[in-house]
Amino acid sequence: MxxxxxxxxxxxxxxxxxxxxxxxxxxxxxxxxxxxxxxALPPLLAGGPSSVAVVGQAPAALTAAGLDVRPVADEAAARAQVRAGDVDAALLTDGTLVAMTDAPGDVENALSTRPTVELLDPSALxxxxxxxxxxxxxxxxxxxxxxxxxxxxxxxxxxxxxxxxxxxxxxxxxxxxxxxxxxxxxxxxxxxxxxxxxxxxxxxxxxxxxxxxxxxxxxxxxxxxxxxxxxxxxxxxxxxxxxxxxxxxxxxxxxxxxxxxxxxxxxxxxxxxxxxxxxxxxxxxxxxxxxxxxxxxxxxxxxxxxxxxxxxxxxxxxxxxxxxxxxxxxxxxxxxxxxxxxxxxxxxxxxxxxxxxxxxxxx
Incomplete structure (x- = not known):
């Protein structure tokens, strides 16, 4: 052998x-x-509605969808809250949706028209x-x-x-x-x-x-x-x-x-x-x-x-x-x-x- x-x-x-x-x-x-x-569990258990900083009048669709809507004074303040992690996204006056790495799906789905998405740090993990x-x-x-x-x-x-x-x-x-x-x-x-x-x-x-x-x-x-x-x-x-x-x-x-x-x-x-x-x-x-x-x-x-x-x-x-x-x-x-x-x-x-x-x- x-x-x-x-x-x-x-x-x-x-x-x-x-x-x-x-x-x-x-x-x-x-x-x-x-x-x-x-x-599988982290996304499934993430839970809770996304928070959105809104410049100007908040669309009724966001509130109707049960999202956490937070009015802010201007676009600079909205972007600052997104960068700080205080909110998941921000909706600007021209309809642009601002997020850090990925736009929250529940926010996009709540809007009547698909918004333009601006990612502040798309390469971040x-x-x-x-x-x-x-x-x-x-x-x-x-x-x-x-x-x-x-x-x-x-x-x-x-x-x-x-x-x-x-x-x-x-x-x-x-x-x-x-x-x-x-x-x-x-x-x-x-x-x-x-x-x-x-x-x-x-x-x-x-x-x-x-x-x-x-x-x-x-x-x-x-x-x-x-x-x-x-x-x-x-x-x-x-x-x-x-x-x-x-x-x-x-x-x-x-x-x-x-x-x-x-x-x-x-x-x-x-x-x-x-x-x-x-x-x-x-x-x-x-x-x-x-x-x-x-x-x-x-x-x-x-x-x-x-x-x-x-x-x-x-x-x-x-x-x-x-x-x-x-x-x-x-x-x-x-x-x-x-x-x-x-x-x-x-x-x-x-x-x-x-x-x-x-x-x-x-x-």
Whole structure:
């Protein structure tokens, strides 16, 4: 059996086990509900009539439609209220409807003739989207990497605890076993994200914001996928190494604390510093935070055309280094069953095994 076939068998086994796992199924359901809530509910729950500043006599149609009509002295005052966010739109004496980024539909529909629309800042992002999109990217990467990472670690520890790993290692090389586990986790994670994307698009259609939002999100989503895959593989190798360091499920949380911090700190950094261009630029080049930070910058239009390529290159280099470290710790601790293994001991044990293999080949 060649290496490719061995990896495929290990990955297929891992996928079958996860698809029967209730925790995985409930986690997927949670993400789907989150996608619906994040795309369909905000427009549907926005509620309340639009407020309109009116110069001169207010048309009776606005009051009849139940809109919040606010008389103002002149056009300058009307525009000032729109810019300040005190009203959603302003109706000038010549019938022009003034708004910031998008004219309220209920105001346009209430007027007997379709007005000329003047947008004061047409390129500005909707405040709700400016909040939800960074939240979406950060939450998806954070929870997916954390959930699947813990599952990979638990799977490795369970195989050690039940001594199944000794049978597996006798059949396939240790690195093939690690590759199969990481590949299975990546396939399941990408499948889950594909479902989330489909449900999110359906939610946009329900809310009637599909075309505009999809157009704004396309560059960010297009880059999020490769960043997500590389970032997930990088973290998955570390989670597998954590699972190999311990012999009991109860010890995983303590052993995985460094990896959990590597996932959690970038998540909170992106959430709290999302409106700081300098901080986000730095975060978009840090391997553990770039899968969330760079798509957010692309959505806001803050990144130059070359920056995603550069950031992805940095992430790939970081992933290669992390994979090498994780694989070495995994190999050095997988067959140790005398309690929790330290990273230093696993590192030394892997080197000792490598030298022994070289000596055996020379003999």
């Amino acid at each position: 060649n290496t490719y076939e061995a990896v495929r068998i290990v990955a297929a086994r891992e996928i079958r086990v996860k698809l029967r796992d209730k925790a995985f199924l409930f986690g997927t359901l949670f993400f789907l509900l989150f996608a619906v809530a994040g795309t 909707d405040p709700v989207l400016s909040f939800l999109v960074p939240l979406f990217f950060a939450v998806v990467f954070f929870f997916t990497s954390l959930t699947f990472g813990l599952q990979i670690a638990q799977s490795v520890t369970e195989e050690k605890q039940t001594r199944v790993v000794e049978i597996l290692v006798a059949s396939v090389p240790v690195r093939v076993l690690l590759t199969g586990k990481v590949l299975a986790g990546a396939v399941l994670a990408m499948g889950q994200i594909a479902l989330i994307a489909i449900v999110a698009l359906a939610g946009m259609r329900i809310a009637g914001t599909g075309s505009e939002l999809v157009s704004a999100l396309t560059p960010a989503i297009g880059w999020f996928l490769p960043f997500f895959v590389v970032g997930f593989v990088m973290l998955a190798a570390l989670w597998a190494a954590v699972g190999a360091l311990v012999n009991r499920q109860e010890d995983i949380n303590a052993a995985s604390m460094p990896v959990q911090l590597a996932v959690m700190l970038p998540f909170f950094a992106v959430m709290m510093l999302g409106d700081n261009p300098t901080a986000m630029k730095v975060l978009s080049y840090v391997p553990f935070s770039s899968p969330s930070a760079m798509p957010v910058r692309l959505f806001h239009g803050d990144a130059a055309a070359w920056e995603p390529f550069a950031a992805l290159g940095v992430l790939v280099v970081g992933a290669v280094v992390t994979l090498a470290v994780g694989a070495r710790i995994y190999e050095g601790s997988l067959l140790r069953t005398n309690g929790r293994t330290s990273m230093a001991a696993a590192w030394r044990d892997r080197e000792a095994r490598r030298l022994a293999e070289l000596d055996a080949q020379q003999v």
